[in-house]
Amino acid sequence: SAKRNSTAEWQAQDRKHLHPFTDHAELGRIGAKVITKAEGTYLFDSDGNKILDAFAGLWCVNIGYGRKSIADVAHAQLLELPYYNTFFKTTHPPVAELSKLLVEMTPKQFNHVFYGLSGSDANDTIVRMVRTYWNLKKQPKKKTIISRWNGYHGSTMVAASLGGMNYMHELADLPLPGHAHIKQPYWYGDGGSQTPEEFGLAAAKLLEDKILELGAENVAAFIGEPIQGAGGVIIPPSTYWPEVQKICKKYDLLLIADEVICGFGRTGYMFASEPFQIEADFMTLAKGLTSGYMPLSAIMVADRVAEVLNSFGDFNHGFTYSGHPVSCAVAIENIRIIREEKMVETAHDETGPYLAKRLEEFKDHPLVGEVRSMGLVGAIELVKDKKTHKTFEPVGKVGTICRDHCVKNNLIMRATRDTMLLSPPLMWTKGHIDEFMKLAKIALDATAKDVG
Numbered sequence: 001s002a003k004r005n006s007t008a009e010w011q012a013q014d015r016k017h018l019h020p021f022t023d024h025a026e027l028g029r030i031g032a033k034v035i036t037k038a039e040g041t042y043l044f045d046s047d048g049n050k051i052l053d054a055f056a057g058l059w060c061v062n063i064g065y066g067r068k069s070i071a072d073v074a075h076a077q078l079l080e081l082p083y084y085n086t087f088f089k090t091t092h093p094p095v096a097e098l099s100k101l102l103v104e105m106t107p108k109q110f111n112h113v114f115y116g117l118s119g120s121d122a123n124d125t126i127v128r129m130v131r132t133y134w135n136l137k138k139q140p141k142k143k144t145i146i147s148r149w150n151g152y153h154g155s156t157m158v159a160a161s162l163g164g165m166n167y168m169h170e171l172a173d174l175p176l177p178g179h180a181h182i183k184q185p186y187w188y189g190d191g192g193s194q195t196p197e198e199f200g201l202a203a204a205k206l207l208e209d210k211i212l213e214l215g216a217e218n219v220a221a222f223i224g225e226p227i228q229g230a231g232g233v234i235i236p237p238s239t240y241w242p243e244v245q246k247i248c249k250k251y252d253l254l255l256i257a258d259e260v261i262c263g264f265g266r267t268g269y270m271f272a273s274e275p276f277q278i279e280a281d282f283m284t285l286a287k288g289l290t291s292g293y294m295p296l297s298a299i300m301v302a303d304r305v306a307e308v309l310n311s312f313g314d315f316n317h318g319f320t321y322s323g324h325p326v327s328c329a330v331a332i333e334n335i336r337i338i339r340e341e342k343m344v345e346t347a348h349d350e351t352g353p354y355l356a357k358r359l360e361e362f363k364d365h366p367l368v369g370e371v372r373s374m375g376l377v378g379a380i381e382l383v384k385d386k387k388t389h390k391t392f393e394p395v396g397k398v399g400t401i402c403r404d405h406c407v408k409n410n411l412i413m414r415a416t417r418d419t420m421l422l423s424p425p426l427m428w429t430k431g432h433i434d435e436f437m438k439l440a441k442i443a444l445d446a447t448a449k450d451v452g
């Protein structure tokens with residue numbers, strides 16, 4: 001169908017019916033890029049441009065585009081059993097098999113899975129599970145969930161409340177009651193003269209301060225991304241999560257690890273809970289679970305929570321498409337590919353360290369304050385003053401300029417404020433990293449010229 005229209009015609013339709021609600025004011029001027037095809041790590045647009053996708057779609061296409069075996073599995077499943085649910089004392093092979101696989105892959109406390117369609121609905125569901133848990137434990141006052149400013153957990157009313165993006169809260173009267181936020185462990189911006197280790201402990205202490213302010217008897221849980229993604233790829237110091245874990249234990253909080261971005265190899269580990277030593281009560285999975293080929297999310301529920309929820313009987317919750325057979329079949333094949341092609345090991349041993357080393361080259365660039373990465377997720381932070389870490393004003397303008405230069409040069413990177421974010425498919429080789437470095441340098445140089 002992509003061949004039916006010219007680029008201008010697709011853009012006009014987009015402008016009229018899809019993009020008028022968005023903030024993409026410049027789309028009226030330049031028009032949306034019309035992506036018609038993708039292969040490996042390259043996107044192709046309706047004008048025939050070949051674009052390097054350094055963002056894996058939206059942090060999700062871990063295995064890269066154009067995998068025929070995924071299409072074959074989906075096709076076969078659509079013919080055999082395109083849909084059925086798990087509501088009427090029924091199940092089906094893909095959902096049963098995927099559940100077994102996820103339980104085997106995730107930390108040992110997880111033996112139960114609940115399915116959704118997106119990271120947003122999964123986090124929304126977790127909040128309902130948390131409330132149910134404390135009500136069943138006869139501690140109904142334990143309601144408030146603490147999360148971090150600049151965290152992102154999705155777009156539903158509850159997930160956006162968990163999130164700490166002011167621009168999502170404004171005009172929607174968010175956060176909803178029962179949500180509180182603390183600062184994220186952003187050492188480069190807020191660390192001052194502290195070592196990362198000292199700063200990590202201080203950032204975790206903010207959780208304790210907030211619990212004491214609210215009263216532990218009123219606090220139900222803490223949620224965080226092991227590495228904050230949309231907030232700017234904020235990699236916490238090694239001391240942060242172990243201290244958070246201790247505080248959650250001390251005040252009897254459930255701990256939720258949102259692994260929507262970090263999961264399935266992104267950091268060079270299958271799940272980031274491993275290197276950060278997080279022993280969570282819930283783990284949110286989406287994105288890399290299917291590499292974005294089909295919508296699916298999974299909530300891993302720890303035994304101690306599952307026992308309480310199961311003690312009651314029906315947890316009356318679920319979606320028409322929970323555990324959709326085609327999505328589950330695709331997830332199984334996706335995980336097979338990740339394992340067979342040793343993508344996690346490669347990100348850990350080869351491409352991750354190589355990317356980290358090459359990114360260091362940008363530290364000499366006049367705009368670059370810090371580079372950071374872990375596995376194949378990284379950031380290039382642009383600042384006005386490299387010495388004081390002072391940001392540009394208004395914040396976000398330079399990031400947008402740089403992102404536009406990337407797009408002009410057929411490279412996709414996302415900008416959060418003035419930080420350029422990188423999250424490529426895990427099938428990237430050192431050659432792809434070299435190609436990325438060349439294109440990113442062109443964009444950085446062009447941005448420096450514009451900024452003066």
Ligand code: PLP
Nearest residue numbers: 118119120152153154225260261
């Ligand atoms: N959690 C995290 C950490 C995310 O990055 C996202 C999406 O970017 C979500 C949750 C929401 O997932 P979805 O967009 O599938 O609703």
